[in-house]
Ligand SMILES: [Zn+2]
């Protein structure tokens with residue numbers, strides 16, 4: 378890793394009206410340390426990030442997310458098991474995730490879905506049949522609780538759409554870190570599924586071209602913005618550490634791509650996040 382990678386991206390000028398980081402992992406940013414949590418949230422506030430949904434990938438993370446959302450007005454939680462960890466979804470885990478989902482300021486179920494990238498690269502990654510069963514359980518939980526479902530889709534676009542349709546999609550579905558092209562964007566638009574764009578939609582490599590076409594075409598009322606921090610730092614800071622304060626970098630890049638005023642796109646994405654996660658209805662901590 379070169380020395381420039383250690384330098385965090387600059388804190389951007391806030392976008393008037395603010396922005397929401399619809400999907401982040403505060404614990405993975407080091408924020409289980411209370412001092413680091415305070416610093417991460419303060420940097421986000423400085424950049425005009427008004428709300429963050431910190432998302433669980435395992436049970437420890439889910440407990441921490443629910444606890445942290447209960448303590449700070451800027452933080453909301455999503456609880457579930459990451460698809461790569463689907464083997465951990467035993468009866469006790471199901472009962473605990475259900476209990477956490479009922480806690481105040483837990484605004485979504487997830488992240489769940491299918492990950493066909495790590496299946497061939499990591500021995501501890503759950504195989505696809507186990508992932509599918511866990512995904513179906515999260516879909517059912519989202520339906521029963523009325524909470525939105527946050528979908529993780531890595532190299533699995535068609536299979537995800539198939540499972541959602543076969544199981545019966547919950548009322549609100551978010552494709553977090555949307556990674557499809559215009560075809561998947563059209564499916565989402567037809568179904569009313571939200572597309573949450575991360576730093577990957579700002580990348581300039583050849584692989585990102587189809588994703589950027591999708592981001593350019595996505596209907597405004599279905600667009601969310603996220604960091605997925607500490608991963609996927611937006612262009613031109615790729616490879617450096619990511620945090621919620623970086624989401625305005627992505628919003629500015631997407632606005633240029635969509636040929637749309639920045640504050641207009643930010644306002645739409647904020648409205649969409651408030652509607653999707655019912656942020657205004659959540660109790661204050
Ligand atoms: Zn994910």
Ligand SMILES: [Zn+2]
Nearest residue numbers: 400432488605
């Ligand atoms: Zn994530």
